[in-house]
Amino acid sequence: MSLDALKAAVPAYAKDLSRNLDSVIGHSTLPAQRLWGTVLATAIASRSALVLRELAPEARARLSAEAYTAAKAVAATMAMSNVFHRTRHLLSDPGYGELRAGLRLNVLGDPGVERADFEMWAFAVSAVNGCGACLDAHERALRGAGTDRESVQEAVRIASVVQAVAVTLDAEAVLGE
Numbered sequence: 001m002s003l004d005a006l007k008a009a010v011p012a013y014a015k016d017l018s019r020n021l022d023s024v025i026g027h028s029t030l031p032a033q034r035l036w037g038t039v040l041a042t043a044i045a046s047r048s049a050l051v052l053r054e055l056a057p058e059a060r061a062r063l064s065a066e067a068y069t070a071a072k073a074v075a076a077t078m079a080m081s082n083v084f085h086r087t088r089h090l091l092s093d094p095g096y097g098e099l100r101a102g103l104r105l106n107v108l109g110d111p112g113v114e115r116a117d118f119e120m121w122a123f124a125v126s127a128v129n130g131c132g133a134c135l136d137a138h139e140r141a142l143r144g145a146g147t148d149r150e151s152v153q154e155a156v157r158i159a160s161v162v163q164a165v166a167v168t169l170d171a172e173a174v175l176g177e
Contacts, residue, residue, distance in 0.1 A: 030151060030154055037121045045125045074125055120152075123138035123139060123156075127156050
């Protein structure tokens with residue numbers, strides 16, 4: 001299955017997802033590395049083996065080896081960081097925000113790609129994982145690096161569509177209808 005086959009696998013009741021997948025990936029205004037790093041990182045964050053299996057080969061073909069690895073590193077790092085910071089944010093005791101996290105995030109020091117690419121991928125994964133504190137932090141970093149709102153929103157569009165396709169196709173695989 002390729003991107004086209006993935007779009008074709010979306011059931012008729014969710015045909016807008018197929019159209020949106022074509023739109024956010026096939027007609028994105030993002031530079032190729034930013035686009036495909038966002039696609040790969042959010043496919044990993046979606047936790048859907050099917051979606052990842054279908055999107056990863058195309059991402060690998062379109063990204064440098066360094067960017068491919070960096071996108072995977074973002075997904076891995078944000079899987080931990082989003083849970084930690086979302087929990088800290090949701091707790092009613094603000095004292096937790098004053099405690100040292102004590103989690104290793106060495107990839108932040110040298111992600112292997114331009115900082116703005118790394119931040120965009122982290123932002124998109126944070127959208128999938130629902131961490132408001134991380135979304136705010138990565139959006140501020142993107143905007144501070146000169147990324148416009150339209151590009152930031154493009155990352156959210158990609159994240160939301162990849163996640164929705166993942167949920168829908170995984171549900172269909174279980175329901176077998």
